[in-house]
Amino acid sequence: MTAHSDARGDTQWPRWEVFKQDTEGSPHRAVGSVHAADAEHALLMARSVYARRPAAVSLWVAPSESVYARTAEQLQEGTVVADAPATTEPARRYLAFRKTSHRRAMTFVDFAGEVSAAGPDAAVAAARRAFPEPPALAWWVVPAAAVTASPEAEAEAWFEPAKGKTYKQQAEYGTLAAGRRRKGQTR
Amino acid sequence: MAAERAGVVEDPARLEAFEARIERGEKIEPGDWMPEAYRRQLVRIISQHAHSEIVGMLPEGAWITRAPSLRRKLILIAKVQDEAGHGQYLYHAAETLGVDRGELIAALLEGRAKYSSVFNYPTLTWADVGMIGWLVDGAAIRNQLMLAQCSYGPYSRAMVRICAEETFHHKQGKEMVLTYAAGTPSQRAMAQDALERWWWPSLMMLGPHDSDSPNTPQLARWRVKTKTNDEVRQEFVDEHVPELLDAGLSVPDSDLHVDRASGHWVHGAIDWDEFWAVVRGNGPVNAERLAARRKAHEDGRWVREALAAYAARAAAATP
16 A cells, blocks of 8 residues: 556555544544545545535544445345455454435445454444444445544644634625625625 | 447346436445446546546636735635545545546546536636636536436535535625626726626536437436536526626627526527537637646656655655
8 A cells, every 4th residue: 555656657646535523423424535645644635625614523544445345235245245254364443334324415434333353344244233223325344453543632723724714615605696795895 | 329339238137226226316336236338427427527626726726826805815725725625526436436546637638538618718807716706616516416416426425515615616706796796897897808708608618408418318317417408507597697687797698588488598599619619629728728737747746756755665664
């Protein structure tokens, strides 16, 4: 999982999945991905791309290749060997994320919790047992060791400045119509 | 037609199950089965959309250093930064379909990829920044609200996020144009001039008439698009014409009128020769836009290499 040079001789940074937590107590949610040279760089890119506006209190990043994804359709077709890890690798901690609704949304899977499992298929099976309701439409499991979080002690420095930039929020402009402009908008 | 071109014959049972899922309003997610033509159309549309956001930074970015006040400058910086971000959301959505971002960017830089025709027009005055926000972003939002209903989950989510942010682009532009339309005679003249140059490109950017849009029926069937180009264009015209007229501006279309039966505004004939010329690379500033993108990409090369070298050294030092 390092940068590589492509066929054109251009340097390509690896891809990282980004999870954003909007408020204390809400789950981290998958918002998209960024390309970055390492985890620290990925967090900075994630902030610029996915947290230009409130609200965010924490970001997680994980290399895209560390994410093991299974949709309900794939699970139904039995592409997963439930409870039967293919290897004898020791159990390790996985973070489990799921999507539970087809409703219009700007985020994908939500953090459901941690499971311990030997291998990603077993982790999906363990997550389905641990978090059976509501039925998930898609699962992601990510080894906990692959996830890097934005520094908690610096949360204010990371995320508070966006709150002051009210000019990039549409509510700042109110209802606009000819002849009914608000005071102070004649600049 | 598209399926034949790919030479792919889909399993009828799978295709039926796929279409039933779409009929039920389900979102198709990465990893789910999908027809090859669905995947290919999405890659085409999403990558063109991503390129449009990236090239879309250029017409307005040129005015950042010449903004008339600090407030306008902060707004414009934030707007251009949003467009960079929107390009990233969209490249991400394309990557979920198994394509490589480096390949997509190379296609743009080598002139093999399309992007929105509207960005191949020059921004001649500061009022263009306002008019682009009001009209070009207004048209884009109409299109993107439609695409937010898209059956492909990652594209739909990118659209929802973009629409939430882009409403600010539309409003700051409208606010600016309303200010100038109610301002001094020279401000009014500048706003009117900008409208005259951006009106038709804004109508064209919503794409060819439905009769010249061969992909639309299949895209509608699979709910990639939930409205046709002409339907979205009608929404755009109905929303913006009354507001432009209220502002005391005059829309440069002598055939523009309200259809009494339907209540819709009806625009005159669009110059499709101009549209296709711009799409095929012969617009006023196509070459300039691509040259600016190539320069930015080359100027950034040392940054890509330096960060990769730093990360490689740090990784080597950590056992």
